[in-house]
Amino acid sequence: MIRINSVLLQEIIDEDKKQFTVKQLRDVYQKSNTKVTNKNAGQMVHRTLRRLVAKEMLTKENCDGQLIYSKSEHFDTKLLRAEEVRGVRVKTVTQQHTKATTSYETQIYTLRQTLNQYQVDLLSSIGEAEEFKRLCESFPEAKSKLYPYYMNARNCSSALTGRIKALEACIEELRSAS
Template sequence: MSDVRITIDKYLYEVLKERAQQSFTVVQMRDSYLTKLPTAISPDDARKAIYRQLLRLVKAGVLTKHPKSNPQQSTYRVVNNFVRMDFKFTIPSHQRVYNDKNTTKTKRRSPPSRFEEQLRQYQVDLLSSIAESEEYKRLYTVNPELKALLEAQYHQARDKSSKLLGQIKAIKTVISHLSK
């Protein structure tokens, strides 16, 4: 075991433990990471935070990176002695900032933060729903024999995306009115 303690986001550690025997991309890690967080953040912020941490963990010898010509397709893998390493767990920086803001807010400003949380969750759900509908469409375009089977799921995912878009618009309207 090393004398140096490696600082790691506790949610990222959980995801890395689950994927210890698999290769993964930054986007795959981000998607798993978002499901672990108790409060929602934007997928773009999560991806950036994950990428910074993964680079730091590669330098520390916790991960190996397998570069590809397209950097977004580069894969990472947890080293074999991962479970024996000495980690110091931290709260993610985006949560520390969020918690600091919450403690200084007055009661009057609390509702917008609840709405902003809900907005972020709807945005994550929307991205997931859009990706699902695109995948169904791709699958039945590539495999025309599956069109009858997959077309209904495609339409359901599209309808869900439309509903989420409406919810996002409504929440943004409420946030706009409350912040005036």
């Protein structure tokens, strides 16, 4: 299940629209939420499109310097779910003009988002390592081929653990400074 903003979802699943650009989606998104800056709206659209391209639901092609996104044969509306914008998820125009404490809050929020993603990635990596270990034990004849994958997943888990610790320390420092 791929969660995307409800406004973007409605625009993307529209059967009449087979192709669209970042600008078109950004404009639609900004009409529904006038407090969002061009930059933040563009980032939201880019992230959404990048996820859909990665899942091979959309294809992108460069046409005279402009990226055109098209629905692929793998496009399936059943795999998409609307996600409402929550709280301070998007930096608004009014937030750009606030005091330094809000700057710290924004930085902390951004760091927490990254931290949450790393924690999800860590759980995935741990699960992958555990599964490769189980496969190595279940299929000893394939152990020589599976073991490098197991070690790679373990190394990835270690790297993510380090990143998580660094982010947690940074968040703590910013909290104490604000």
